[in-house]
Amino acid sequence: MTGVFDALAADRSRLERAGAAQRVAEVLRDHITEGRLAPGTRLSEEALGEALAVSRNTLREAFRLLADQRLVVHELNRGVFVKVLNPGDVADIYTLRLALETAGVRALRSAASERLAAVRAALERAESAEALDDWVTVGTADLHFHQAVAGLAGSERIDECMAGLMAELRLAFAAVPSARGLHEPFLRRNQVLAGLLESGEIDDAEVELTRYLDDARAVIVRAMTGAGGQ
Amino acid sequence: MTGVFDALAADRSRLERAGAAQRVAEVLRDHITEGRLAPGTRLSEEALGEALAVSRNTLREAFRLLADQRLVVHELNRGVFVKVLNPGDVADIYTLRLALETAGVRALRSAASERLAAVRAALERAESAEALDDWVTVGTADLHFHQAVAGLAGSERIDECMAGLMAELRLAFAAVPSARGLHEPFLRRNQVLAGLLESGEIDDAEVELTRYLDDARAVIVRAMTGAGGQ
DNA sequence: GGCTAGGGGATTGTGGAACAATCCGACAAG
DNA sequence: CTTGTCGGATTGTTCCACAATCCCCTAGCC
Structure with a gap:
């Protein structure tokens, strides 16, 4: 079953292109972890969508990803905020x-x-x-x-x-x-x-x-x- | 700082109304963990959206939630599938x-x-x-x-x-x-x-x-x- | 003066449609 | 048998519309 391509299979992850939502999440993650987005900052869908040139839908998917990494918190009907650690x-x-x-x-x-x-x-x-x-x-x-x-x-x-x-x-x-x-x-x-x-x-x-x-x-x-x- | 309302604060989570995406994710999660959705099953956006009467947008947000719980896997351009455990x-x-x-x-x-x-x-x-x-x-x-x-x-x-x-x-x-x-x-x-x-x-x-x-x-x-x- | 109630404006939540991008299977050619 | 190509189907993304909700501000009341 396993053959000479095992080494290639190991790099399979590098092959998977990232969707827009994932790329947006990565950009935001870098900005957050490097302190350029201060904790507590509200991430407006409209403003960010315009800044990154993505639609609100895509942005919201990115927010979900970040929320699960606990880097932002999502409050219903209020928006997402950069996590404030206590x-x-x-x-x-x-x-x-x-x-x-x-x-x-x-x-x-x-x-x-x-x-x-x-x-x-x-x-x-x-x-x-x-x-x-x-x-x-x-x-x-x-x-x-x-x-x-x-x-x-x-x-x-x-x-x-x-x-x-x-x-x-x-x-x-x-x-x-x-x-x-x-x-x-x-x-x-x-x-x-x-x-x-x-x-x-x-x-x-x-x-x-x-x-x-x-x-x-x-x-x-x-x-x-x-x-x-x- | 802490007072007589601690017992109430503990129930705060029950108070937060769930968005549609969250509710959809819960329904799917129950079906998956109880074996009604067999591992490997493909979750079609169109079919599920119709069955649950929610839009594709909402459904996709629910999929993100489930993917982070590792109950489904999301393959780009192929859809989401019920996780197959090896x-x-x-x-x-x-x-x-x-x-x-x-x-x-x-x-x-x-x-x-x-x-x-x-x-x-x-x-x-x-x-x-x-x-x-x-x-x-x-x-x-x-x-x-x-x-x-x-x-x-x-x-x-x-x-x-x-x-x-x-x-x-x-x-x-x-x-x-x-x-x-x-x-x-x-x-x-x-x-x-x-x-x-x-x-x-x-x-x-x-x-x-x-x-x-x-x-x-x-x-x-x-x-x-x-x-x-x- | 301070507190409560309500209105207006802004933002998010959700639905729906459209088009582009991509994948998969089938079929044809070498 | 392998490789190239086409077409249908599904997802990815955008855009728009409208309802639901929240926040702030003002007005009114005690």
């Missing part, structure tokens, strides 16, 4: 993050070797960005690092779930003034975590991961309530 | 289930008491349905039981994630001929698990849960490949 949301996100990343750590022994390589690769991207003082890129690499940790579980659904969580977290990052103060303290701890994983110390890695996420949550919540928190 | 999907679902339910067990000490009560309540619903030989209801209660276990974590996102997973699992259940053979062996193990939780034996509960899910996955995969496997 400290409770951040705590909730970190609860789920802990569950998913822990699952990755625990699956370490049965994980494919390239999965572990992805963890190291993300860490190195973060380090080289740090050398260039590019703290936004450090933040991106940090998210990729943790996605790779969860990815050790080798589950499509976990990967997708983490990707959504990370996009949502960017909303919180955008609200924090100093990207450096947010990421620098955790870079070294990423290195520690990667080391524990590569030497197979699962239990220690799990303990470190738990503390790590607890601390990170506290930092973000403090930054949110300190600055523009409601 | 054994790989089932394994993937159980990987994520293990992560979420484990998170619930581990949060047992800090869980609100009503969360643990929900676990017991679901178990009792399963037992009374068993006494009536109503194995479909037993299956529903079984899903609720495990949702309640994950719910111990007290995370909105985990709850929502589990709810989606359970709906997807029903697709697999629908493909298994004997509901009794599927659920009966696991009823007693649910009782064991609930006992461990109520007596606070977290580590033992986690071990039992891991074995439980591993066995359940194996049973379903065997049933799928044995009967109507692709």
Whole structure:
């Protein structure tokens, strides 16, 4: 049944052209996660439709996609708004993050070797960005690092779930003034975590991961309530 | 800040009137999870729009909602189809289930008491349905039981994630001929698990849960490949 | 003065029709 | 048997119309 075309079949996803709704959703997602659309902004169907040159129907389909990624909230008869994260949301996100990343750590022994390589690769991207003082890129690499940790579980659904969580977290990052103060303290701890994983110390890695996420949550919540928190 | 209206606020979701798209999605979801729409069925926009008396616009919005719950798959220019679960999907679902339910067990000490009560309540619903030989209801209660276990974590996102997973699992259940053979062996193990939780034996509960899910996955995969496997 | 009630304007929710884009199956040609 | 091509059918997208709903503002009342 399976033949020499398996390598091609793996790239099948790249072949699927994106519909207009999907492309619109991607554009909006980028604008939101990069902070160009402030949380709370109302996304008017008419204004956006004109700006992006798509019809209201298509735009509404894009809104559905974004709503399921939790980047916007849809209020009946009022419209869609860029999601406003409150400290409770951040705590909730970190609860789920802990569950998913822990699952990755625990699956370490049965994980494919390239999965572990992805963890190291993300860490190195973060380090080289740090050398260039590019703290936004450090933040991106940090998210990729943790996605790779969860990815050790080798589950499509976990990967997708983490990707959504990370996009949502960017909303919180955008609200924090100093990207450096947010990421620098955790870079070294990423290195520690990667080391524990590569030497197979699962239990220690799990303990470190738990503390790590607890601390990170506290930092973000403090930054949110300190600055523009409601 | 919080006052005497908390109980009312909890019912807020029931108050939000549902748009037509949402109602259509619910109808379709019920038909799919109860097996009345066989996996692989193509959902024609024209035929369904006429049957449900809604426009194509509304129907397409409903399809987006279902696609994000993974109950249907949307293929560009080909339409939407009722999801066909393969054994790989089932394994993937159980990987994520293990992560979420484990998170619930581990949060047992800090869980609100009503969360643990929900676990017991679901178990009792399963037992009374068993006494009536109503194995479909037993299956529903079984899903609720495990949702309640994950719910111990007290995370909105985990709850929502589990709810989606359970709906997807029903697709697999629908493909298994004997509901009794599927659920009966696991009823007693649910009782064991609930006992461990109520007596606070977290580590033992986690071990039992891991074995439980591993066995359940194996049973379903065997049933799928044995009967109507692709 | 502050609160309630109601009206006007704007926006969303839904339906419907039209056309373009795409896919699939059938048939023909090599 | 494979490859090219055509035609029907379905989806993708746009545009328009109208009802439903919400928000703000004003008027009136206590």
